[in-house]
Amino acid sequence: MPRLPSILLGAALLAAPALATAQGGPPDGSTPEEQAVIAGDPPFHAQTLTLAGAARPAGKTRALFNGRDLAGWDSWLGYSDPRDTYGQPAAGPIGLNHDTTGVFRVEKTDGHPSIHVSGKIWGGLLTKRSYGNYHLHLQFKWGEHTWFPVPRNNGVLYHSHGRHGAFFGTWMSALEFEVVPGSVGMLLAVGDSRGTHSFSTVDWRVGAKVEVGRDPAIPYPFRRYMPGGPRLPIQMPAFNVDANRNAEKPLGEWNTLDIFTLGDRSIHVVNGVPVMAASGFTTTDARGAKRRLVRGRIQLQSEGAETWFRDITITPITRLPRIVATGDAK
Numbered sequence: 001m002p003r004l005p006s007i008l009l010g011a012a013l014l015a016a017p018a019l020a021t022a023q024g025g026p027p028d029g030s031t032p033e034e035q036a037v038i039a040g041d042p043p044f045h046a047q048t049l050t051l052a053g054a055a056r057p058a059g060k061t062r063a064l065f066n067g068r069d070l071a072g073w074d075s076w077l078g079y080s081d082p083r084d085t086y087g088q089p090a091a092g093p094i095g096l097n098h099d100t101t102g103v104f105r106v107e108k109t110d111g112h113p114s115i116h117v118s119g120k121i122w123g124g125l126l127t128k129r130s131y132g133n134y135h136l137h138l139q140f141k142w143g144e145h146t147w148f149p150v151p152r153n154n155g156v157l158y159h160s161h162g163r164h165g166a167f168f169g170t171w172m173s174a175l176e177f178e179v180v181p182g183s184v185g186m187l188l189a190v191g192d193s194r195g196t197h198s199f200s201t202v203d204w205r206v207g208a209k210v211e212v213g214r215d216p217a218i219p220y221p222f223r224r225y226m227p228g229g230p231r232l233p234i235q236m237p238a239f240n241v242d243a244n245r246n247a248e249k250p251l252g253e254w255n256t257l258d259i260f261t262l263g264d265r266s267i268h269v270v271n272g273v274p275v276m277a278a279s280g281f282t283t284t285d286a287r288g289a290k291r292r293l294v295r296g297r298i299q300l301q302s303e304g305a306e307t308w309f310r311d312i313t314i315t316p317i318t319r320l321p322r323i324v325a326t327g328d329a330k
Helices: 006-013 017-023 032-038 082-086
Strands: 048-052 073-077 104-109 112-117 123-127 134-146 154-161 173-179 187-190 207-214 223-225 231-233 255-262 265-270 273-284 290-292 297-302 305-319 322-326
Touching (some): 123 154, 134 154
Antiparallel strands (some): 048 322, 134 255, 134 305, 154 173, 207 223, 255 265, 265 273
16 A cells, blocks of 8 residues: 555554544645645655765764663653554553564564664654754664554654653654655654644644655655755654655665754755755644744654664764765665
8 A cells, every 4th residue: 555654654544544544644636725835836746865974073973872771761652552543542651761662673583783673562762862953873774563444654853852752642743764765864744742642633833844846656645855956844744754765675685774964954864875864843832922943852763663773972062064965866
């Protein structure tokens, strides 16, 4: 079935049919309003993208994962039954630092210490500190197990801010570097559901702008990152932009991810291939005022699929690399 944005997979595929109908499902371009948002998008033109110039470091690289334990991280877990995330839960989220079943734990795989994410319960492992102006480097690979009838799904959320579990009791508001087969590096905006369990009432408070082109081969809003395309906002109903290309390695192999962020801009890189650049990050504060979003905590997701993370480091930077686009992609 078609790939769906990370934050809609649960509602579309886990919920009971009656609930899915009530939620309305993800936007699919079937309404005049949804079509109007993308009416002016130019056709996607595939290019070869490379990084030019290195990020300028402003300090030493430090490990966010020490290889022994989860010191420096907090866990936040949503509902004991993930189907309640988009349903009508009888109880609240499991909450902060109450991971009694080892959703996040340190184990060795392939001879190296890694963070094992079970995926059985949805939630996030968050750095205790907030960061801005950095190069985040890490590796991930998929595990064997998936726990629900959905595609493998995970993500790295950055510039995470606000209250724990703001988004459906499970994730902090943030920008998401999507980790889902075929779309690793997609950008999504994760908002605040304001204590409700309906997508119609979500406050999509996180904003960004991306240069896009229209690719009808992917789900609505049919947008891929395309250097030189119109620079358009990520907002409902078009609140995600897919990666420029699929740069993921085959299932079971380690993938290298890099996020470069400086001020209100970022670049996503998958296995050395730049697949996304975004800018103009904003959020809405407690008083309802819009402000630039330039820093926040980092979250590793648990969202239904076994995943391993390792070699997590962060380096302060004062300059982003550049993305150079040439010719037709092969």
